Structures are given as structure tokens and as C-alpha cells.
Amino acid sequence: MxxxxxxxxxxxxxxxxxxxxxxxxxxxxxxxxxxxxxxxxxxxxxxxxxxxxxxxxxxxxxxxxxxxxxxxxxxxxxxxxxxxxxxxxxxxxxxxxxxxxxxxxxxxxxxxxxxxxxxxGAPGLPADALAAAFPLLEAVLPRRLSSLGPMSVELDGQPRTWGDGTPELTVKTSMFDFWRGAFGRRSPGQMRSWVVAGDAEAFARTLPNFGPRATDLVEFA
Incomplete structure (x- = not known):
């Protein structure tokens, strides 16, 4: 696979x-x-x-x-x-x-x-490819983000819960944007905008594996 x-x-x-x-x-x-x-x-x-x-x-x-x-x-x-x-x-x-x-x-x-x-300027990454690869990232992300407490993460309208207990952080965005943020392709401001409840600043610091980019990057999947 x-x-x-x-x-x-x-x-x-x-x-x-x-x-x-x-x-x-x-x-x-x-x-x-x-x-x-x-x-x-x-x-x-x-x-x-x-x-x-x-x-x-x-x-x-x-x-x-x-x-x-x-x-x-x-x-x-x-x-x-x-x-x-x-x-x-x-x-x-x-x-x-x-x-x-x-x-x-x-x-x-x-x-x-x-x-x-x-x-x-080519069409965006095939959504089915990202969806098939995302479980690899999801296998490690909850542990990496555990300092933020239990999380509710809704990607493309599909909710998932990471951690035990009542969510202290709620994030809503597309899978593509979340994935790009995790690999440093989104700015802190962009990542903060996905947080609908909880510490947006801490989330924007913690999500990107190699650190965030300084400026906004707008792309279309």
C-alpha cells in the first residue's frame, strides 16, 4: 500500500x-x-x-x-x-x-x-492519495500534540478525537491544510484560524514538525 x-x-x-x-x-x-x-x-x-x-x-x-x-x-x-x-x-x-x-x-x-x-500551477494533490497516507501521520501526531490536552479535530467535516477526556482544544479545517501545516507549509496565523476552542497559540507552535513558515501560503488541494 x-x-x-x-x-x-x-x-x-x-x-x-x-x-x-x-x-x-x-x-x-x-x-x-x-x-x-x-x-x-x-x-x-x-x-x-x-x-x-x-x-x-x-x-x-x-x-x-x-x-x-x-x-x-x-x-x-x-x-x-x-x-x-x-x-x-x-x-x-x-x-x-x-x-x-x-x-x-x-x-x-x-x-x-x-x-x-x-x-x-498544476491541479492540487489527489485527495485520495492524501487520505490513504494520512493514517501514517495520525499514528504519531496525537502523541506529539499530547501537551495540548485532549483534542477534537474535524478535517473535511470528519471528526476524530485524540487523547482521553473532554477535549480542551477544537480544530476545524481541511485535511489538506492540516497536513500542510504539520509539515511547515502554513503560517502561525493560518493555523490559529483553525482553532475554534482552546489555546490557538500553543497549537500553532506545536503542530508543525519543522516549524511554521513566516508568511501565509494559500493553496488549493
Whole structure:
């Protein structure tokens, strides 16, 4: 299941970028303002190559991502896509129950697919892909947000409760916005606006795994 989510995302990204000209590939991505579209592709290729190696221990860190981008700065897009494709056999061997590995593998891929889509004005990330991947994130988020107390979280009109007892925090937004916020693609003000009861400031500080962005980012799933 998770392997197929990754494969499908890689295929969609390849289809999106294959027709792009050099100028578009050098477009800065609004969600990752320090990276061009080419840089995002370089990171995706580097991340794929790191699977199953000691380098994967650095997943999510600035040196890890910077190494991918810097070492592939001049690599043609076709070669980046081929490098990623060549890594699929080893990824297929990751056990389905290894959620600690699949969470960064799948969500990094989908996050950067969404980043590319936003940069080139492509339609949003397929909702079914996000819905299928979200349980990986939901397996760890309640623990990470436990300092906020029991929570009521309504995403796309579907409620869920995290923690035991009467909710001390109530959040209502779309699954896409919540997910983007969890991976640093929403500002504190945007995240505070989702809180209908409870400590909005603490929620906006705690949700993003790598910290929030400074300015609002408006996207459409």
C-alpha cells in the first residue's frame, strides 16, 4: 500500500515535470522559497538514493536535504527522474509494518509533489492519495500534540478525537491544510484560524514538525 503511494506520486511528478522548460524548472517554489522546482526534484532523487543506507538516518535535517540539492545542482531532470526510478526495487522491500520508515518516505514524497504542483500551477494533490497516507501521520501526531490536552479535530467535516477526556482544544479545517501545516507549509496565523476552542497559540507552535513558515501560503488541494 505505502509502496504504491510512493510509486504513484513519483509517476505523477515525472508526468508533471517532463514537459517543463528550463525557465520553469528554475522557478522558486512558494512552499520552499529557497528551492527551485529543479532543487525539489534533486532532493527527491537524493532522498530515494538514501533509502536503506546510513545516510537515511539524517532524514528531515537541513544537511541531509542540502546535500541532495547541492550535489545534483547541474544534473538534468531526466537523470534525476531515472535515479529515483532506479531506487524503487529497494523501497519495495521495506516491510509494510515499518511505519517509522514509511512515514518520512511517503509524506516527503507527497509534500514535495504538492510543492511542485503549487510552483507550476498544476491541479492540487489527489485527495485520495492524501487520505490513504494520512493514517501514517495520525499514528504519531496525537502523541506529539499530547501537551495540548485532549483534542477534537474535524478535517473535511470528519471528526476524530485524540487523547482521553473532554477535549480542551477544537480544530476545524481541511485535511489538506492540516497536513500542510504539520509539515511547515502554513503560517502561525493560518493555523490559529483553525482553532475554534482552546489555546490557538500553543497549537500553532506545536503542530508543525519543522516549524511554521513566516508568511501565509494559500493553496488549493
Amino acid at each position: 505505502y509502496y504504491q503511494l510512493y510509486v504513484d506520486s513519483a509517476r505523477r511528478v515525472a508526468d508533471l515535470v517532463a514537459p517543463l522548460d528550463d525557465a520553469t524548472l528554475q522557478t522558486l517554489t512558494p512552499a520552499c522559497p529557497d528551492w527551485t522546482v529543479h532543487d525539489v526534484l534533486a532532493h527527491l532523487a537524493g532522498a530515494a538514493s538514501s533509502f536503506g543506507t546510513p545516510d537515511f538516518a539524517g532524514v528531515g535535517t537541513d544537511p541531509w536535504t542540502a546535500g541532495h540539492v547541492g550535489s545534483r545542482r547541474d544534473t538534468p531532470v531526466a537523470d534525476l527522474l531515472a535515479e529515483r526510478q532506479a531506487c524503487l526495487p529497494k523501497l519495495e522491500k521495506v516491510p509494510l509494518d515499518n511505519l517509522r520508515a514509511w512515514l518520512p518516505i511517503v509524506h516527503d514524497a507527497l509534500t514535495h509533489e504538492a510543492d511542485i504542483r503549487g510552483a507550476i
